[in-house]
Amino acid sequence: xxxxxxxxxxxxxxxxxxxxxxxxxxxxxxxxxxxxxxxxxxxxxxxxxxxxxxxxxxxxxxxxxxxxxxxxxxxxxxxxxxxxxxxxxxxxxxxxxxxxxxxxxxxxxxxxxxxxxxxxxxxxxxxxxxxxxxxxxxxxxxxxxxxxxxxxxxxxxxxxxxxxxxxxxxxxxxxxxxxxxxxxxxxxxxxxxxxxxxxxxxxxxxxxxxxxxxxxxxxxxxxx
Numbered sequence: 001x002x003x004x005x006x007x008x009x010x011x012x013x014x015x016x017x018x019x020x021x022x023x024x025x026x027x028x029x030x031x032x033x034x035x036x037x038x039x040x041x042x043x044x045x046x047x048x049x050x051x052x053x054x055x056x057x058x059x060x061x062x063x064x065x066x067x068x069x070x071x072x073x074x075x076x077x078x079x080x081x082x083x084x085x086x087x088x089x090x091x092x093x094x095x096x097x098x099x100x101x102x103x104x105x106x107x108x109x110x111x112x113x114x115x116x117x118x119x120x121x122x123x124x125x126x127x128x129x130x131x132x133x134x135x136x137x138x139x140x141x142x143x144x145x146x147x148x149x150x151x152x153x154x155x156x157x158x159x160x161x162x163x164x165x166x167x168x169x170x171x172x173x174x175x176x177x178x179x180x181x182x183x184x185x186x187x188x189x190x191x192x193x194x195x196x197x198x199x200x201x202x203x204x205x206x207x208x209x210x211x212x213x214x215x216x217x218x219x220x221x222x223x224x
Contacts, residue, residue, distance in 0.1 A: 036161030042207035053215035067204030
């Protein structure tokens with residue numbers, strides 16, 4: 001947990017520095033929407049590369065997909081390997097409880113709101129609509145100049161883009177209904193994406209978590 005605490009502190013700095021927003025980010029109003037857009041590019045790269053869904057994916061997201069972690073590749077891998085051992089079935093708010101002091105009460109409240117969307121939405125379309133509404137609210141209320149504010153906004157960007165990306169893979173398992181395993185698999189992967197981003201503050205590591213957890217759930221459902 002101490003290593004993850006250090007990672008979160010570094011992630012807040014990384015989000016604060018950020019990069020220039022893409023045109024889509026400006027249109028959406030989220031100043032860190034490039035986080036989600038780049039996350040999807042990296043996930044798609046990993047899916048096309050078809051390498052193992054394990055710690056080596058942290059290396060491939062750099063060497064194959066072009067993510068620049070700003071540190072040596074081996075250090076990036078070692079720093080993020082513990083993330084593969086987290087329980088992504090747990091709510092976002094529970095994961096972030098240890099870091100509550102890093103956020104204002106208003107900012108922290110959005111983690112429970114994200115959980116609610118993923119736990120109670122009947123399908124992807126409804127979840128997307130609810131995420132868009134919450135994201136617009138967060139953009140209007142939170143200070144994007146603060147490290148913690150940008151962290152929360154980055155989580156929304158990751159959530160929205162992740163949902164859009166994995167929804168396109170719905171045909172892999174058939175049409176999604178209200179109570180089908182696919183619905184939960186989709187929302188669970190999105191939740192893992194959000195948690196991965198919040199722990200690391202970078203879309204490269206979050207993309208690896210996405211790729212890793214997608215295949216973990218795929219094998220789980222396969223053997224049911």
